[in-house]
Amino acid sequence: MVTVAQTDLQSRTRRIRRHIVNMVYGAKSGHIGGSMSSTEILTVLYDRILKHDPANPAWAERDRFIMSKGHCTPLQYAILAEFGYIPVEELSTFRQKGSRLQGHSVLGKPAGVENSAGSLGMGLSFGLGIRLGMRLRGQDSHVYVLMGDGEQQEGQVWEAAMAAAHHHVDHLVALIDRNGIQNDDFTKNTMDSAPLEEKYRAFGWEVRTDVDGHDLAAVEAALTWARDVRGKPACVIFNTTKGKGVSFMENNPNFHGAPPTDEEYVRAMEELPA
């Protein structure tokens, strides 16, 4: 059953995907595929889970969202526009000279971006430091870190995974967008990280896996579960489709970091009704 609230969320994800394609087409560069695969995850997170106030982005008690897959700025900025952090018109400045909307995430540009990223594998460590610092202050706010599945190849991810369990950190949630594709090829051909869920469990995390990352209700249920885990860090592994929403981009390794042509742009926008 699709509720009214979910219809509302669906229209948000459609707008966000159009923003993503517009931004990358306009900039003639940027990362569509991984932005589209994480769209439902971030939309539900910002709409239903994250404790945040776009009117007061420096609110000390806010939850933190850490974008570890820092190339997915088209999605991050589209989310910030959709939720009122920045004007929608600003999205057209993406990757342009003088814009706040840099190619990869830069802390504070704009307010709402909580970390600098672009080199993979660092976000979980950065988020761990934030969560430990919150705990030292007696704050129970959450930290959510979005990573890719290719990113799991970075050794630092496992340093952070080990340390989070060692320090009995909770309110720290790792969100893994398992779209199965990285820069050069399919992840299973490049460096297979499977079985991912068993690795995180072995490192001492609570794990929920095989969540349909494009099913709004499933995403919300998994995020709610992760938010409420106590005594351990929590990890949700989402099965997603890279380039989701545009047929010829879906599951296509060529749309990791390349912009659409003029013709592809027109076709993409036809497939993404407003």
Added chain:
Amino acid sequence: MTAVQTTAATRDALGPTLVRLQQSGAVDLVVVDADLGKSTTSRKFKDVYPERFFTFGVAEQNMISAAGGFASLGYTVFASSFAVFVEHAFDQLRMSIAQPRLNVKVVASHGGVSTGEDGASAQSIEDIALFSSLPTFKVGVPADVVEAEAMIEAAAKDSGPWYIRTGRPKIPVLYTDGPRYQIGKADTLREGGDLTIVACGLLVERALRAADALAAEGVSARVLNMATIRPLDVDALEAAARETGAIVVAEEHLVHTGLGAMVAQALATRHPVPMEFVGIPDRYGESGTWDQVLEIMGLTSQGVADAARKVMARKRR
């Protein structure tokens, strides 16, 4: 000012200074460690403030990025390890601290070849080059334990990223009357008109002894302690070049990428004069006692004096 008998390692300043700073209430400290807190002395902070001390195990990359996370909440974060091991996390230093300009102070001990017996792997001879290559980082090398304490305090109260190199050997205490350290200011330890010796770290005391030897030959050497490498005190360097007409730079670091290279670049645009450089030649270190390895590398008062004689000969030509 001349050297006196008291000796101490600059690394010994870290733990006690952090305790004092937290007790003062002037800063809200977090200290992170990667299994070398006994050696860097940061564990002395844990003894008093265990809840503010976080160990990350032998995982420097995670420690450095987590330090950035803590700092993004407003803490003043001190991260420490051996200099060679913080080099292990260079991209994390760049992405998680330098680019977002977060308030993390990396205080790394066992800098330079004076780490001694452990040999080349443990001897950081490239750390000044690496940290000086990061925009937003300030970089300092204290000349003795008194200056190390003052520099750590200054860094704690300054905003933004810092790298401070401390050392393992017990070296003479120079600032017996108390510290004179100011961020970005060279300290003139000895006046002189014929040439200027610019030094940092344990080469400062060796430069002072070289100046004594030169004085016996009728050569008057000014000695500048350049404890802050970045930002460099270019005004003091220009004054030294104009007033003395010759410069020797002495440091415990690769000679082609350290303080000397930065001094030469600064003076090339301000006031070029004959220069000579005392530093580690284009090679790695080896095992030996700390003073033996320094001698192998030519980092002695004799080496500094020889460079001074050479630059004086060029100046007279």
